[in-house]
Amino acid sequence: MILSNLPAPPDHLSPDAAEWWEQVIRDFELEPHHLRLLRAACEASDRMTQAREALAKHGALTFTDERGVIRGHPCVAIERDARTAFARLVRELDLDTGAPSETPRPPALQSNRR
Numbered sequence: 001m002i003l004s005n006l007p008a009p010p011d012h013l014s015p016d017a018a019e020w021w022e023q024v025i026r027d028f029e030l031e032p033h034h035l036r037l038l039r040a041a042c043e044a045s046d047r048m049t050q051a052r053e054a055l056a057k058h059g060a061l062t063f064t065d066e067r068g069v070i071r072g073h074p075c076v077a078i079e080r081d082a083r084t085a086f087a088r089l090v091r092e093l094d095l096d097t098g099a100p101s102e103t104p105r106p107p108a109l110q111s112n113r114r
Contacts, residue, residue, distance in 0.1 A: 010039055014049065017042040024095065034093055041089035044082045051079035 009021035021042050024030070030038065054075045055061065062070050
């Protein structure tokens with residue numbers, strides 16, 4: 001459930017990423033620049049999933065090029081890069097600093113605490 005005063009997830013996000021957006025928005029106090037980082041993290045998560053699905057459809061992590069050289073499928077690098085970006089963005093948002101407290105108000109980000 002999205003409260004009317006909380007920003008809605010961007011329309012282009014997958015249902016899974018949109019659900020995560022809503023959870024983060026509910027559980028953390030975010031400044032406008034954090035929303036940009038959250039959007040990028042959601043997009044990275046979606047890209048990682050898309051690459052994983054493409055790999056599953058292709059059925060292999062490698063292919064043989066026209067010269068007979070075995071090469072890695074491009075989606076392997078896409079998935080890896082998206083996973084790295086996602087992890088870094090979550091770290092930048094301080095979302096991995098522990099579970100939310102039981103206080104009635106969402107916790108401030110670690111870097112914003114006084």
